[in-house]
Amino acid sequence: MTHIAAVEDWATDFDVLDPRYVTDPFSIWDDLRQTCPIAHTDRRKSSWLPTRYEDVTAIAHDIEHFSSLKVAVIPGDEDEDPENFDGPNLEYGLPPISSDPPLHTWTRRLLLPWFSHKRVDGYVPLTRDLCRRLVDGFAESGHADAAADYAQQIPVRVIAHILGVSPDLSDTFTSWVRDVLEFADDAERRQRGAEGLLNYFLGQLEESRQHPGDDLLSELLTTKVEGEPLDDGIVLGMAALALIAGVDTTWSAIGSSLWHLATHPDDRKRLVAEPELMPTAVEELLRAYSPVTMAREVTADIEYAGCPMKAGDKVLMNFPAANRDPEVFEHPDEVQLDRAHNRHVAFGSGIHRCAGSNLARMELQVALEEWLARIPDFSLAGGAEVTWAGGQVRGPRICPVVF
């Protein structure tokens, strides 16, 4: 981890990796919304940070001025010098997330049916069984790390099943994804994770060609678009995306939700007593602890809301801050498990709405149901040090609880 100079002025010199922002971004957003609702920094790269719901959603919808070709919150080598980027060759990026129409449109259509409501219903038994086995592993011991022993273990195994890759490699996948997303300011580590991931999928492409199964990777390899098979680079990018986007994000949402229930006994008791509240509670926990910030790149110089944005600048799509905007949500910093009006944008807004949102929602609900069914009464371990990851994806990484 590189050294981060402490931020003194969040409006003009913000840093999403500052430890204060990682552990408590909420008060920083509140201040910014009232004083300078679109903050700026020149750290790493000229970047803008909108904090109001209205601005975040407006920018998400303006795909002409705000491109998705580079969505990393922390710029990497590929941002600075794409021609000489000597990492694994991903000439198409990770479509559809890191693409604009028309590539975005047709690659997204290939992915969406795999995450439709009907398909996701089919993944429920597998997810439930997995959660039960995980809880079995620690329920008798009276303590567990809700983040590392539970939340972290769930989404990676479900997405491995969907992709048709070995769940036995889950820990390795998790490590690569963390290198790419969570340790992104460590160039060497980021590159190591990206290489591990892409080299693995390069090998897996051949494996799936020879032994196709009923899985996403096998289908992409036999899919034809306008009579032509997909370029291997497209398949590679889409498979890597499914893994990257399906691991850190949902794990963070599950972990944050368990952290909330461990630290808010009234909410925990209420959810146990009123299980019918669960779908509404899931949306509220997604709102309050939205894990994901994506970036956009300004395509041409533009003045937006008085901010002189230059071509090439990043805009950090602060969906988590939008979801705490008091203009849209009453008492936004309160978690209200029965919040009836909740137009949250935890899964983004516009054409890049998270393609896996149905899956993420299901995983979060099943994970909470199975935990609460066996461990209805739990709290943070005394003296426990909860650690949080932040930047692109925010969530607890160590969260010791006792029961």
Added chain:
Amino acid sequence: MKLRVDPDKCQGHARCYGLAPEIFDVDDYGQSSVIVDVVPPELEEKARLAVANCPEYAIEIISE
């Protein structure tokens, strides 16, 4: 009450389907549609909830 989902605004969040599957369906690509001609009175509250939770403001009440 009659409802309409604007297909150009709908981005497949599926909040309407989650709240009121009696009123909405959602296809393999996430596109939502209204499956009842007239919303029965006992479902009107659910319909209003769906309108109020759509992140894309894609659901319109075309007649009360």
